[in-house]
Amino acid sequence: MFVAWRDLRFARGRFALVAAVVALVTLLVGFLSGLSGGLAAQNVSAVLALPADRVVLAPPTGGGAATFGESVLTPAQTRVWRDAAGVTALHPLGLTQGRATHGDVSSAVAVLATDPGVDPDGPARDGRVTLSEDAATALGATAGATVRIAGRDLRVDAVTGPSWYSHTPVVRATLADWRALAPTPDAVTGLLVRGDTAADAADAAAGTASASPLGSLRFLPTFRSEIGSLALIVALLFGVSALVVGAFFTVWTMQRRGDVAVLAALGASRRALVRDALGQACVVLLGGVGLGLLVVVAAGAAAGTALPFVLSPATTLLPGALLVLLGLGGAAAAVRTVTTVDPLTALGSHR
Amino acid sequence: MITLHDLVLTYPDGDRRLTAVDHVSLSVEPGVVVGVTGPSGSGKSSLLALAATLVRPDSGRVVVGGVDATALSADDAAALRRERIGIVFQQANLLPSLTAREQLQVMAELAGPASRSARAAAPTRADELLGAVGLADLRHRRPHELSGGQRQRVGVARALMNDPSALLVDEPTSALDSERGAEVVDLVVRLTRELRTATILVTHDLQHLPRLDRVVRLVDGRVTAADAPAHAVPVST
Ligand SMILES: Nc1ncnc2c1ncn2[C@@H]1O[C@H](COP(=O)(O)OP(=O)(O)O)[C@@H](O)[C@H]1O
Numbered sequence: 356m357f358v359a360w361r362d363l364r365f366a367r368g369r370f371a372l373v374a375a376v377v378a379l380v381t382l383l384v385g386f387l388s389g390l391s392g393g394l395a396a397q398n399v400s401a402v403l404a405l406p407a408d409r410v411v412l413a414p415p416t417g418g419g420a421a422t423f424g425e426s427v428l429t430p431a432q433t434r435v436w437r438d439a440a441g442v443t444a445l446h447p448l449g450l451t452q453g454r455a456t457h458g459d460v461s462s463a464v465a466v467l468a469t470d471p472g473v474d475p476d477g478p479a480r481d482g483r484v485t486l487s488e489d490a491a492t493a494l495g496a497t498a499g500a501t502v503r504i505a506g507r508d509l510r511v512d513a514v515t516g517p518s519w520y521s522h523t524p525v526v527r528a529t530l531a532d533w534r535a536l537a538p539t540p541d542a543v544t545g546l547l548v549r550g551d552t553a554a555d556a557a558d559a560a561a562g563t564a565s566a567s568p569l570g571s572l573r574f575l576p577t578f579r580s581e582i583g584s585l586a587l588i589v590a591l592l593f594g595v596s597a598l599v600v601g602a603f604f605t606v607w608t609m610q611r612r613g614d615v616a617v618l619a620a621l622g623a624s625r626r627a628l629v630r631d632a633l634g635q636a637c638v639v640l641l642g643g644v645g646l647g648l649l650v651v652v653a654a655g656a657a658a659g660t661a662l663p664f665v666l667s668p669a670t671t672l673l674p675g676a677l678l679v680l681l682g683l684g685g686a687a688a689a690v691r692t693v694t695t696v697d698p699l700t701a702l703g704s705h706r
Numbered sequence: 707m708i709t710l711h712d713l714v715l716t717y718p719d720g721d722r723r724l725t726a727v728d729h730v731s732l733s734v735e736p737g738v739v740v741g742v743t744g745p746s747g748s749g750k751s752s753l754l755a756l757a758a759t760l761v762r763p764d765s766g767r768v769v770v771g772g773v774d775a776t777a778l779s780a781d782d783a784a785a786l787r788r789e790r791i792g793i794v795f796q797q798a799n800l801l802p803s804l805t806a807r808e809q810l811q812v813m814a815e816l817a818g819p820a821s822r823s824a825r826a827a828a829p830t831r832a833d834e835l836l837g838a839v840g841l842a843d844l845r846h847r848r849p850h851e852l853s854g855g856q857r858q859r860v861g862v863a864r865a866l867m868n869d870p871s872a873l874l875v876d877e878p879t880s881a882l883d884s885e886r887g888a889e890v891v892d893l894v895v896r897l898t899r900e901l902r903t904a905t906i907l908v909t910h911d912l913q914h915l916p917r918l919d920r921v922v923r924l925v926d927g928r929v930t931a932a933d934a935p936a937h938a939v940p941v942s943t
């Protein structure tokens with residue numbers, strides 16, 4: 356890195372420019388990642404936390420893919436699953452969006468229900484609910500208050516952590532209370548199944564669709580379109596940054612070919628030349644990404660609760676590391692030509 | 707000590723081959739400067755490139771400080787160059803981002819990061835050599851702040867940094883006026899004596915020949931007047 360460091364200092368304007376571009380890309384990627392993470396959490400955090408090994412839903416009778424919103428599971432389908440191989444526990448799931456009121460305050464909520472004792476965050480018995488943090492804030496209710504859902508007065512057992520479904524905060528109730536909201540009297544939204552089940556056979560026999568809680572995100576059509584477009588933009592930005600860094604180091608390496616030929620003629624090892632060039636790219640990338648992440652963290656902290664923004668290693672360090680890797684890939688493609696420089700050209704009268 | 711045995715080098719030339727160096731043998735002892743002269747295109751640079759292990763001969767052998775360089779891999783040839791061969795180029799070929807002293811220090815870093823002791827010794831050695839070429843005061847200047855003659859002297863000092871057994875100099879005076887050129891040749895001769903390098907100096911400038919120990923004249927890649935003492939070579943124009 357002897358020459359690399361001095362080149363960095365000597366041509367600092369050029370390197371600062373590229374580092375600034377990398378910082379900007381990092382800023383955009385970090386911001387979009389944080390926003391995607393925030394939006395995703397507001398869409399699906401309750402689904403991801405469902406207490407089950409498999410979530411079973413019923414596709415619409417008219418055909419088409421199963422969704423949380425439209426799923427209605429009949430008692431007959433429940434019976435098939437109850438008898439399926441490998442099922443160690445099975446509980447009904449109720450999930451419906453509705454309104455809750457507390458005094459004069461009314462708010463859209465998602466009511467999530469199963470048998471008492473299955474969901475550790477759920478209420479202990481009928482006539483009770485628990486409010487997720489944001490539901491409690493929206494309703495202005497605390498533990499001990501009474502909220503009204505679908506014409507029933509329910510006492511708030513506790514306020515739990517954040518939990519969201521389809522951008523509405525979650526209220527947990529028992530199945531019996533949820534039925535007041537349910538579209539058909541003895542049907543449920545789905546099943547929460549424990550055990551290492553023969554899921555394909557059970558799905559075929561019952562005419563249902565099942566997946567792990569993570570896999571069940573595909574039963575949320577809005578999630579796919581929402582995250583899909585954001586992920587596409589993030590992927591494009593990753594591509595842009597690899598190209599920008601690769602292009603810069605291609606031009607830079609071509610400019611340096613004469614110097615590289617001289618160093619090779621003087622006896623520099625190819626390894627030392629490549630290490631120098633890659634080390635230089637690494638410094639530029641780490642500087643740019645580091646700067647970009649600092650701004651992302653500052654902006655994310657400033658945004659606070661105004662935006663659904665998630666600051667976590669997964670939305671900052673991970674994309675940052677990916678940007679460094681992609682940039683190094685671009686630089687490596689350029690720097691490879693260092694090994695093809697003929698030291699003989701250093702002897703020529705014109706370089 | 708550097709010995710060239712019966713070297714032949716050809717370049718592709720259409721569907722035939724052009725013979726740039728044609729059965730040349732040459733032996734240079736420590737502390738001796740041999741001049742290589744001849745018209746443009748006579749193979750002087752090609753011969754120097756062979757001696758510097760920058761190209762591989764079609765046939766013949768190059769032995770530097772007791773090591774046969776002919777069969778070395780590219781990496782081993784690079785190691786031989788950095789340990790035993792000093793090269794001074796026609797253009798000084800200094801690195802634009804380095805100061806004069808750093809141009810010399812870089813010679814300790816060619817194989818990767820230098821060892822702690824090598825790194826500690828490099829600045830002292832660099833200052834010594836810059837003093838020897840009369841540039842002690844300019845050691846913090848970068849190439850664009852030096853004159854052509856000063857740059858070429860930095861190039862000479864750099865070539866001597868790793869204490870080479872052979873010093874190979876290609877037309878060091880071609881970019882300089884005759885006075886500056888004479889100074890550089892005198893410097894090479896003086897340092898050859900002091901540091902006991904085996905030196906080959908390529909020049910087409912006959913004015914410098916009397917300062918050298920022996921002169922080899924090349925025409926079309928062949929030696930026409932070899933191993934004659936410098937003063938016996940007719941200096942004609
Ligand atoms: N890389 C090369 N490829 C093809 N021909 C070359 C190359 N380098 C030199 N030559 C040819 O070899 C001959 C000797 O060139 P060179 O050694 O540079 O001579 P000098 O240094 O005496 O001017 C010339 O005819 C030149 O055109």
Ligand SMILES: [Mg+2]
Binds near residue numbers: 751752877
């Ligand atoms: Mg030449």
